[in-house]
Amino acid sequence: MDQFIEQIVTGLSIGSILLLVALGLSIIYGSMGIINLAHGEFVMLGAYAAWVFHTYLGLGLLASLLPIFLVVATFGWVIERYVLSLLNNRPLDTILATWGVGIMLQQAVRLMVGSELRYVQLPPALSDSMDVFGIPISSYRVFLFVVSITLFGATWVLMNRTTVGMKLRAIIQDRSVAASFGINAKRVYALTFAYGAGLAGLAGALVSPLKSVSPDMGTGYVVDAFMVVVLGGVQSLAGTVASAFILGELSGGIAFLQNDTVAKAIVLLAIVVLIRFRPEGLFTARVRA
Amino acid sequence: MSISRRTLLRNTAALGAFAGAGLPHIWIKNADLAYAAGGEIKVGVLFSLTGTTAIIEESLNKATLLAIEEINAAGGIKGSKIVPIVEDPASDPATFSEKARKLVVGDKCVSVFGSYTSASRKAVLPVFERQNNLYWYPTLYEGRECSKNVIYTGAVPNQQQDEFVPWLVKKFGKKFYLIGSNYIYPKEENNYCKKLLEKLGGEVVAEEYVPLGHSEFSSVINKIRATQPNVIFSTVVGDSVVALHRQYKAAGLDPEKMPMASLTTSENEVAAMGGEAAAGHFTSAPYFMVHKSPENEKFVEAYKKRWGADKVTHFVSEACYFQTYLFKQAVEKLATSDLTPPNIRDAVKGEGMIAPQGKVQIEPDNLHTWLWPKIAQAKSNGQFEILVEAKDWLKPVPYAAYPGQSCTEKGLVEKS
Known part of the structure; x- marks a missing residue:
């Protein structure tokens, strides 16, 4: 029984990391419909920003979260404004463009700071483990869980309770009609993309003390993020949350019973089978023609 | 003057012999010149x-x-x-x-x-x-x-393990948890480790491989908790090493009771994971900084x-x-x-x-x-301390x- 609870808690932790990484993509891909293959590189930039703030400015991880968000969001804004919007956000063109941007970011980081692994310190206050339902678990993992839920909450409010969010939803419904009501679609798109990029950067910074920081770290995360968003259903923030935790529990559980190699294969297979029968994902109720 | 078939044959053979003996000589000479x-x-x-x-x-x-x-x-x-x-x-x-x-x-x-x-x-x-x-x-x-x-x-393998595995068994105990990245190197090393353990009366509680580049070890850590080995014998490579050590540390496991014994963790990986995550674990290698x-x-x-x-x-x-x-x-x-x-x-x-x-x-x-x-233990300053040096090469x-x-x-x- 103890082991069962332990495994559920572990799954929640894995799920919260998946959610953290996928949330930015859920906005960009899910809402704007841009297939952003540079998402993993935004995650990587966030991790490197954490390293730079720590090594050169002596800022701890928690203190540098806001600056990291702003830095990576600015990157995102520039890329949307000067690359994607010039392609009129056409899906096929943006796949190629964001892929290229991703490679350039990777190589730029490699050229500027070298390709060795970098070290980001775990915040000392969170470096212990604590008991949750009698199960010892890393305090930092609990912290990540809380942060990911908070960020999801903030994003939900932003999308559903603010003017910018309403404008964005209007543009998604019908861009030309929204524009005729005086909404500056270009500006809203750029801001949304920047917000999504900033979230990815935060995710990178937050996972870096548990994992490792290298120029090509993003490759793994972008796959995870797309799995979560596709399974959860495009345009469904709540779906993203649910699917992140489903995937977390599933891969954690199979990894415990079998091993991580098998878990990876089974989870991917399950997703392929699922989207064969439910291409819109698990949680999208309405599908527009 | 006509050339008889016989002379033609003979001449051709001679030419062939010349080519066979002479041309390779020229080629080798050219090769010499090219190499220096x-x-x-x-x-x-x-x-x-x-x-x-x-x-x-x-x-x-x-x-x-x-x-x-x-x-x-x-x-x-x-x-x-x-x-x-x-x-x-x-x-x-x-x-x-x-x-x-x-x-x-x-x-x-x-x-x-x-x-x-x-x-x-x-x-x-x-x-x-x-x-x-x-x-x-x-x-x-x-x-x-x-x-x-x-x-x-x-x-x-014999140069990394012959000293290492008996030393670990003696110092910590006979229950080994084998974990490696999923490719040929860790499998062959574990193969040799199992042979040594068999001789020493040791026990393998689990043998597990994670995908290359894997960075989520929480289920592995749960399994380690469940099986309670004396030694975690690691042949995980690359950035996975960093993730494994950090998550081991964050989960509150204690290297004094259940150390990781690695064939792959060098100063390079330690620098990336930070001394505090590496401290207390062991590596066997011929050289340390x-x-x-x-x-x-x-x-x-x-x-x-x-x-x-x-x-x-x-x-x-x-x-x-x-x-x-x-x-x-x-x-x-x-x-x-x-x-x-x-x-x-x-x-x-x-x-x-x-x-x-x-x-x-x-x-x-x-x-x-x-x-x-040599067998060495990682320190929190990012360097190793050499504990055992072989008496002979x-x-x-x-x-x-x-x-x-x-x-x-x-x-x-x-x-x-």
Whole structure:
């Protein structure tokens, strides 16, 4: 029984990391419909920003979260404004463009700071483990869980309770009609993309003390993020949350019973089978023609 | 005048004999000139500068170049300069093979230094065997290979484990949890470890492999908690090492009760995971940066001076460094007109030197290297403390896990 609870808690932790990484993509891909293959590189930039703030400015991880968000969001804004919007956000063109941007970011980081692994310190206050339902678990993992839920909450409010969010939803419904009501679609798109990029950067910074920081770290995360968003259903923030935790529990559980190699294969297979029968994902109720 | 059929035949045969005897001579002469043309000896340097394993291979490239620069600054080899031709195989085995062909056939390098992963070594092997060229491989690896075209200067399983596993059993206990990345190297190392444990009456509580690049170890940690091993025997490689150590630390496990014993964690990985995550765990290798010897002091100082004061040396970069000097010693023994890859291979057999780790020597039988096993514990300052140094150097036995087989000068021999 103890082991069962332990495994559920572990799954929640894995799920919260998946959610953290996928949330930015859920906005960009899910809402704007841009297939952003540079998402993993935004995650990587966030991790490197954490390293730079720590090594050169002596800022701890928690203190540098806001600056990291702003830095990576600015990157995102520039890329949307000067690359994607010039392609009129056409899906096929943006796949190629964001892929290229991703490679350039990777190589730029490699050229500027070298390709060795970098070290980001775990915040000392969170470096212990604590008991949750009698199960010892890393305090930092609990912290990540809380942060990911908070960020999801903030994003939900932003999308559903603010003017910018309403404008964005209007543009998604019908861009030309929204524009005729005086909404500056270009500006809203750029801001949304920047917000999504900033979230990815935060995710990178937050996972870096548990994992490792290298120029090509993003490759793994972008796959995870797309799995979560596709399974959860495009345009469904709540779906993203649910699917992140489903995937977390599933891969954690199979990894415990079998091993991580098998878990990876089974989870991917399950997703392929699922989207064969439910291409819109698990949680999208309405599908527009 | 008519030419009879008989004379024609005879003349043709004579011409054929001339061609057979004469032309190869001309070719060999040309080859000689190519290998040591204009006071230059060209060698290839084939380590990935981009892609996943660039993280570590960059330091191998640097150690090799440092040795070449030192040799050239001291007057080269009998007046000839070593000219390194650096290629970037981008961590991709197919590119390794393509670049190796370019270095050997196109640039006519007399030897190539390269590779970190076994996959990349296996990919270039056919090129060196077909062209009868020579590859210098600095990495510890799984053994079970017997090529006449590779000089192996890293440790094989018996050199890393013969001391290590009995020491661990004695100090911590008999229950081992084997964890590795999912490819050939960890599987062969674990294979050998299980044989040693069998002799010692040890027990394997789990044997598990994670995908390369894997970074989520919480389920593994749960399993470790459930099985309560005495030792976690790790052959996880690359950035996964960093993630495993950090998550072990964050989960509150205690290295004093359940240490990780690794064959792959070097100063390089420790720098990336931070001393606090590495502290208390063990590594077995022939070289550590803190090893005290005049040769090592010189190596570490030169490396930091050339590449930056924050850089670390480790057991693979040390092998890169000394194998370049062994190459120099072998070439010095040869006349310029004899400078060919097979001759270098024959000249390096039995050749030795005082490397930073101690005296090393190439075993004539299998072209692997006699090394000095050491066991060290990581400290929170990012360096290791050497706890056990072998009293004697250890012979390389690449087929240690396969009792019927041994690698000799004639190639792989199966004893019945």
